Amino acid sequence: MKSLLPILSLCLFLVSCATLSRKQDNHSTTATKTLVDKELKRPKLVVGIVVDQMRYDYLSRFYNRYSDGGFKRLMQDGFNCTNNHYNYVPTYTAPGHASIYTGTSPMNHGIIGNNWYDKVEDQMIYNASDANVLPVGTTSDDGKMSPYRMLTTTVTDELELHTQSRAKVIGVSIKDRGAILPAGHAADAAYWYRGSDEGTFITSTFYRDELPQWVENYNNSKPSSQYAKEWNTLYPVETYTASGTDLNDFERAPRGKETATFPYDLPALMEKNGGFSLLKGTPYGNSLVADFAIAALKNEQMGMDDIPDFLAVSFSSTDYVGHQYGVNSVELEDTYLRLDLEIERLLNELDQQVGSGNYTVFLTADHGAVNNPAYLQSQGVNAGYMDAKELESYLKKHLKNDLGNDTYIKNISNNQVFLDHEKLKAAKLETGYIQEYLAQLLIDYPQIDTVFTRASLTNSSFTSGVGALIQNGFHPKRSGDVVFVIEPGVIVYSRTGSTHGSPQSYDTHVPLLFYGAGIQQGHTTDRTHIIDIAPTISSLLKISFPNGATGNPISEVLKY
Ligand code: ZN
Ligand code: ZN
Ligand code: ZN
Numbered sequence: 001m002k003s004l005l006p007i008l009s010l011c012l013f014l015v016s017c018a019t020l021s022r023k024q025d026n027h028s029t030t031a032t033k034t035l036v037d038k039e040l041k042r043p044k045l046v047v048g049i050v051v052d053q054m055r056y057d058y059l060s061r062f063y064n065r066y067s068d069g070g071f072k073r074l075m076q077d078g079f080n081c082t083n084n085h086y087n088y089v090p091t092y093t094a095p096g097h098a099s100i101y102t103g104t105s106p107m108n109h110g111i112i113g114n115n116w117y118d119k120v121e122d123q124m125i126y127n128a129s130d131a132n133v134l135p136v137g138t139t140s141d142d143g144k145m146s147p148y149r150m151l152t153t154t155v156t157d158e159l160e161l162h163t164q165s166r167a168k169v170i171g172v173s174i175k176d177r178g179a180i181l182p183a184g185h186a187a188d189a190a191y192w193y194r195g196s197d198e199g200t201f202i203t204s205t206f207y208r209d210e211l212p213q214w215v216e217n218y219n220n221s222k223p224s225s226q227y228a229k230e231w232n233t234l235y236p237v238e239t240y241t242a243s244g245t246d247l248n249d250f251e252r253a254p255r256g257k258e259t260a261t262f263p264y265d266l267p268a269l270m271e272k273n274g275g276f277s278l279l280k281g282t283p284y285g286n287s288l289v290a291d292f293a294i295a296a297l298k299n300e301q302m303g304m305d306d307i308p309d310f311l312a313v314s315f316s317s318t319d320y321v322g323h324q325y326g327v328n329s330v331e332l333e334d335t336y337l338r339l340d341l342e343i344e345r346l347l348n349e350l351d352q353q354v355g356s357g358n359y360t361v362f363l364t365a366d367h368g369a370v371n372n373p374a375y376l377q378s379q380g381v382n383a384g385y386m387d388a389k390e391l392e393s394y395l396k397k398h399l400k401n402d403l404g405n406d407t408y409i410k411n412i413s414n415n416q417v418f419l420d421h422e423k424l425k426a427a428k429l430e431t432g433y434i435q436e437y438l439a440q441l442l443i444d445y446p447q448i449d450t451v452f453t454r455a456s457l458t459n460s461s462f463t464s465g466v467g468a469l470i471q472n473g474f475h476p477k478r479s480g481d482v483v484f485v486i487e488p489g490v491i492v493y494s495r496t497g498s499t500h501g502s503p504q505s506y507d508t509h510v511p512l513l514f515y516g517a518g519i520q521q522g523h524t525t526d527r528t529h530i531i532d533i534a535p536t537i538s539s540l541l542k543i544s545f546p547n548g549a550t551g552n553p554i555s556e557v558l559k560y
Contacts, residue, residue, distance in 0.1 A: 042541050043360040043517035045303030047350065048182060048312045050097060051339065052175070052319035053500060054365035055327065056082070056509040061242050062336050065235075069344035071513075074363055078515030079557045080523035086367065086508040087529045088472035089485070090414050090501045094127035095473070096366025096530070097181040097314065101154035103534030103549035105472035110151040111181065112475050117411035117418050119478070124413065125149075128177045130206065137202035137211045137219065138194045145176045145192070146206035147185050152548030154184035155534040155541075156310050161186065162543040168300055168309040172201075172293045174285045178314030178366075183207075188300075191215065191292065193285070195277030199224025201292055214299035223291060224276045227284035232263035233334050243333040250372040251325040252496035254278065260325055262334075281324055283338035285317030290342040294349045303354035308541055313346070314366075315339060326372040326498045360517045360540060362533060365510035369500045376489055383489030386447045388412070398441050403427075408434060414501075416480030417442075435481050442484045450485040457483070469503040514557050528554050 059071060066072045074080075086096070088105040090113055098111035106112045111127050118125040128145040135143020153161075156169045171183025171190035183190035189208060191201040200219035203211065211219070237246055244250075251260035256272040270278050279285050293313045296302065302309040318335055325331035343363075350359050370376075373383035395417070396406035405427065411418040417438055424431055435453040442451045452470050462468040470483050485503060486492070493499040500507045512528060518540045531551030538545045539553040 040542065041518075042308050043358060044306065045309045045311065045350070045354050045359040046537060046541065047346075047359060047361045048100070048310070048537075049343070049361060049363040050100060050178065050182065050312075050314040051363065051365045051511075052093060052178065052314060052316040053322040053367060053369045054318060054511060055368040055506065056084070056511050058336055059511050062333060062340075065242070065337055066340045067344050069347060070340035071343060071363075073344070073347060074361065074513040074515045077521060078361070078513050079520050081512035081514075081526075081528045081554065081557070082523055083525050084364070084510060084512035084528045084530065085505070086510070087469060087531060089466075089469050089503040090473060091367035091503075091507040092414075092501055093175065093316075093319065093366050094177045094181060097178055098127075098150050098154075099530050100364060100366070100533050101156060101182045101184060101312070101546070102150070102152045103155065103531050103538070103546045103551045104152060105531060105550065106475055107472050108152055108475075108548040108550065110149065110475050110478055112473065112478050113414040114177070115413070116478065117413050117480070119418070122410075124411070128180050130204070134205045135202060136204055136208060137200060137215070138198060140194060140196070140198075140202075142176065142192075142194050143202045143204050145180055145204050147180045147183070147190075148206075150181055150185070153546045154182065155537050155543075155546055156182065156312060157184040157186045158538060158544045158546055159308060159310055159541060160184075162541075163307050166307045168302055169312075170296050170300060170302070170310075171312040171314075172289055172296060173314035174280050174289055174316035175314065175319075178316050179312070182312035182314060191296075193280065193288065195280060196275045199276035199279070212299070214295065218292065218295050223288060224279060227279055227282075227287060228267050228270060228276070229284075230263050230265055231282050231284070233330065234337050237262055237330060240330045240333050243330045244328045244375070246330045248329075248375075250375045250496055251329055251331070252494065254281070254324075260329075260331065262330070280317055281320035283317060283321075283335045285320070286315045286335070286339050286342050289313060289315055289317075290346055293346060297349060297353060303350070303359055315342075322369050323497045323499060326375065326496070327369050328371060328375060356516075358517055360519060360537075361513075361515045362537065363511060363513040363515075364530065364533060367500045368505075368507045368510055369498045370489060370491060370502070370504070370506045372496070372498050373489055373491055374495050381489060382487070384447065384487075385495065386486055386490050386492050388492045391445060394445060395438065395441055402437075403429070411480075413480075415484050415486065417482040417484075418480040431481065438482045442482065447487050447490045448484045449487045452483045454479075454481045466503050469508075518559050520557060520559055522556065524554075524556055526556075 092114050094114045095106050095111045098109045102109045130146035159167045169187040171179035173179035174193040176192040179190040179192040194202045246261045253260040254269050321335045376383035400406040410420045439451045462471045488504045532554050535551045536553045
């Protein structure tokens with residue numbers, strides 16, 4: 001009986017609608033039409049901004065020095081998800097970008113690292129490399145890239161499918177993977193930076209056979225030459241009180257410079273640091289991306305008609321600066337103060353071209369970063385360094401002693417051990433037995449604090465804790481046999497600079513801001529996940545969710 005109620009009320013509703021429509025004049029047709037139009041109202045343009053290696057606390061640490069028109073505008077006038085996290089390991093660039101745009105984690109989209117050991121090819125492969133495409137705009141192998149290894153669709157793919165490819169989708173970044181994975185498989189184009197002696201933006205035949213004229217013109221204007229100049233602090237260096245001192249033991253100077261201190265004479269340093277590739281590790285890499293994104297906006301007339309377009313912009317220089325100088329450096333603070341101005345410039349251009357209220361922006365990061373462990377130690381915090389080579393010889397030494405053969409391990413990468421299944425079979429050794437054996441060796445190792453075997457990850461379902469993060473990052477076909485987690489604050493990295501990749505909150509907790517058309521003003525401290533972004537934007541655009549999406553729309557963010 002209870003189940004009939006909704007049907008009954010629907011009938012009543014239909015009857016009353018029919019009565020109304022018979023009674024009312026043309027006026028009601030307009031009203032109905034407006035209602036339908038409102039239901040289908042979409043932003044003319046979505047701009048996805050991913051800041052590479054941006055920790056959540058960079059929004060607050062540098063807040064007082066941000067302008068009113070950049071990060072602050074998004075925070076104050078938009079919606080701020082202050083407790084947004086990655087729900088998997090490893091927290092690296094390629095999985096991060098793939099997860100933001102596919103709305104799922106590596107267990108489904110298959111991008112399990114930047115590089116990983118491919119069992120079929122029996123070698124390390126790069127997430128975006130593609131031997132079947134040709135470079136466009138360069139002859140360098142830097143152009144032989146595509147998203148073919150990403151197994152599920154992106155929100156950008158779904159927009160193209162929904163609009164019969166009438167939507168314009170363009171990805172831009174310094175890093176190839178920062179442009180390619182967000183733009184997706186069905187994009188009009190993805191453009192990334194070619195450093196070295198070129199300093200231009202390139203693509204591959206996966207997208208198009210030649211560069212559009214406006215990109216040719218842009219490249220011919222020698223865009224990088226104007227940024228081959230001195231990098232000094234934007235404000236007097238003594239005002240950078242949100243960071244440590246400029247000269248300290250935790251930074252790595254560029255080749256050819258004694259200390260990691262301002263000013264950096266870039267023209268003098270270029271030759272020893274890969275030519276224009278040097279710019280990637282300075283704030284000017286972000287300026288180049290902003291310039292190019294604005295050029296794309298104008299020349300491709302994005303957001304100018306009623307079919308929504310999508311511009312995916314990833315600022316990668318923040319990651320290079322973080323790796324080289326660390327989380328606590330003046331160099332990093334200066335890079336964020338300058339990025340803030342680039343975001344302001346981009347928003348102003350969007351106001352001009354698309355109009356305030358007609359476009360939607362989201363901003364997030366592909367992972368955070370740990371403070372330099374040597375610096376943490378100087379502050380009394382548990383932290384340290386692990387040597388990957390020592391771990392490998394420890395495992396092999398035991399394999400040799402206990403089983404008489406140290407070649408059962410094919411590869412160790414991304415904190416995963418890949419076994420040689422053919423050799424194990426020939427030796428009549430059960431895989432499950434070796435997995436357990438290695439798990440015990442690994443848990444006995446000083447800086448490793450958690451270990452999972454393939455068997456435990458495929459036979460049970462973890463709902464919380466590090467087990468869930470490992471499982472979400474574990475692709476059944478592509479991942480290894482044993483996965484291990486290193487202690488908090490411990491990294492496999494040089495003693496200078498910072499890195500990321502762990503399940504700890506310094507790597508998982510990243511900003512998430514929404515702003516503009518269809519977005520509520522407000523904030524939440526409820527936990528949200530990176531995989532919720534694509535479903536939220538799909539809901540806003542009223543299109544299908546990406547085909548592997550496991551996240552959910554964040555309903556507080558969206559108007560009605
Ligand atoms: Zn990254
Ligand atoms: Zn410094
Ligand atoms: Zn990085």
